[in-house]
Amino acid sequence: MALLSVSDINVYYGAIHAIKGVSFEVNEGEVVTLIGANGAGKSTTLKTISGLLHPKTGGVEFQEKSLLGVKPHKIVEMGLAHVPEGRRVFLQMSVEENLEMGAYTRPGSEVDPGLEKVYAQFPRLKERRKQTAGTLSGGEQQMLAMGRALMSSPRLLMLDEPSMGLAPILVDQIFDIIQSLHKAGTTILLVEQNAQMALSVADRGYVLETGKIVTSGTGAELLNDESVKKAYLGG
Numbered sequence: 001m002a003l004l005s006v007s008d009i010n011v012y013y014g015a016i017h018a019i020k021g022v023s024f025e026v027n028e029g030e031v032v033t034l035i036g037a038n039g040a041g042k043s044t045t046l047k048t049i050s051g052l053l054h055p056k057t058g059g060v061e062f063q064e065k066s067l068l069g070v071k072p073h074k075i076v077e078m079g080l081a082h083v084p085e086g087r088r089v090f091l092q093m094s095v096e097e098n099l100e101m102g103a104y105t106r107p108g109s110e111v112d113p114g115l116e117k118v119y120a121q122f123p124r125l126k127e128r129r130k131q132t133a134g135t136l137s138g139g140e141q142q143m144l145a146m147g148r149a150l151m152s153s154p155r156l157l158m159l160d161e162p163s164m165g166l167a168p169i170l171v172d173q174i175f176d177i178i179q180s181l182h183k184a185g186t187t188i189l190l191v192e193q194n195a196q197m198a199l200s201v202a203d204r205g206y207v208l209e210t211g212k213i214v215t216s217g218t219g220a221e222l223l224n225d226e227s228v229k230k231a232y233l234g235g
Contacts, residue, residue, distance in 0.1 A: 009058030091134035102151030
């Protein structure tokens with residue numbers, strides 16, 4: 001049974017039809033990626049799943065429960081965490097305070113074990129735990145945004161453009177972290193402009209063009225697909 005099921009959603013920004021009949025699913029334990037050019041509708045799809053936008057028609061189900069009309073914080077409580085594009089960490093707060101904010105839907109007894117787990121995953125954050133988030137590098141802020149989402153103990157982690165604006169060496173680091181989270185049992189829905197990296201870590205992928213899914217397949221199939229190579233892999 002799919003952990004997340006998106007069925008035929010249509011999303012509008014005013015008169016603009018941004019998402020046109022998109023359907024896909026994510027099964028427990030998978031990394032699934034949505035790739036596509038800027039403005040293809042990838043971030044809009046994630047925002048619709050996490051309750052920040054509402055589809056005009058269609059459905060979104062998580063663990064077989066409809067998410068339509070559910071408030072975003074309740075969706076987090078249900079086990080779905082969203083790391084937004086641009087990281088959005090609280091710049092004036094310390095690293096540890098940012099992480100604690102991520103646990104606001106969890107009982108207090110889970111905060112310390114959650115911090116230990118995140119620090120084991122991101123040793124750099126442990127070193128910097130008393131620093132204000134605004135003093136971190138872009139890569140460290142991305143780690144912090146991911147760590148903060150993990151504090152809610154999600155069944156599904158949605159990552160929106162985690163490599164955006166990062167130097168190539170940091171991009172590699174972030175993708176290593178995505179793979180280790182996956183190995184540790186986290187199900188991941190990844191939106192990413194770096195199609196090469198995204199498809200190399202994904203079990204399956206969907207290609208979005210102007211709000212529609214035009215191709216789907218395993219990560220390996222899409223990496224070898226001529227039209228995908230031409231459009232997104234510089235092949």
